[in-house]
């Protein structure tokens with residue numbers, strides 16, 4: 237921290253209000269907010285409850301919804317931080333650990349680590365209005381109270397499992413888990429598995445079940461368009477956002493062009 241955090245009372249004038257902002261969470265969202273504040277010359281702290289940067293991409297953090305077979309959904313060219321491309325040697329759809337390393341590298345390379353306080357949980361934040369304007373009073377897990385000009389909440393939204401009520405579930409004798417608690421394909425061995433829902437995690441986990449369970453079923457309540465991850469060796473998301481032009485002809489038999497412009501296209 238470069239300047240001490242000032243306490244504010246009801247008589248505080250506008251010029252006496254704290255100037256520093258509090259960013260809650262050192263996942264990708266909190267880091268992007270920190271990078272923007274750095275560029276704008278705004279003072280800030282990033283407070284992270286766990287001992288590492290990276291948010292959900294740290295599979296070992298308690299409650300992380302990450303699973304061992306998870307790969308990035310967008311391609312490495314399409315996803316990632318603006319102005320900070322993923323390493324060239326990464327595959328088109330990096331693994332969760334590559335994304336964790338990339339996010340941590342971004343924090344280091346932009347100097348965000350200096351603004352970071354790890355193992356610092358925010359337990360409450362309330363806006364208070366005084367003579368000079370509004371500021372935020374932030375309480376930490378340690379009991380410490382700090383005053384900030386504002387709070388950016390980047391605590392993520394996938395740490396808590398929401399299980400819908402399903403009639404009869406209480407009489408079901410098999411194991412029921414939320415995708416947040418799924419970790420590895422070993423959980424499916426010898427099982428008849430039903431995956432409910434075809435969101436990103438559901439489809440990923442159903443693919444794991446198809447390969448590892450005795451039998452696997454996927455239940456959806458509506459139809460979906462399912463596209464391959466690659467067309468002609470190019471990530472489908474790259475066609476969709478125009479990063480890569482669509483091929484104008486089919487490749488010759490036996491040829492898998494990596495990119496447009498390949499001479500067997």
Ligand SMILES: Cc1cc2nc3c(=O)[nH]c(=O)nc-3n(C[C@H](O)[C@H](O)[C@H](O)COP(=O)(O)OP(=O)(O)OC[C@H]3O[C@@H](n4cnc5c(N)ncnc54)[C@H](O)[C@@H]3O)c2cc1C
Nearest residue numbers: 261263264265266284285291292301308309357358391392
């Ligand atoms: C299985 C899975 C796969 C995904 N795959 C992709 C993908 O391929 N591409 C993509 O773009 N997105 C993907 N996502 C979406 C994912 O949410 C984002 O990639 C990204 O991690 C969100 O970043 P975030 O910083 O908002 O939240 P998070 O990554 O959740 O980080 C939040 C951070 O805040 C901290 N925190 C929370 N509360 C407090 C508190 N009170 N005090 C202090 N610290 C706190 C947490 O410990 C955590 O480090 C995926 C999500 C899941 C669950």
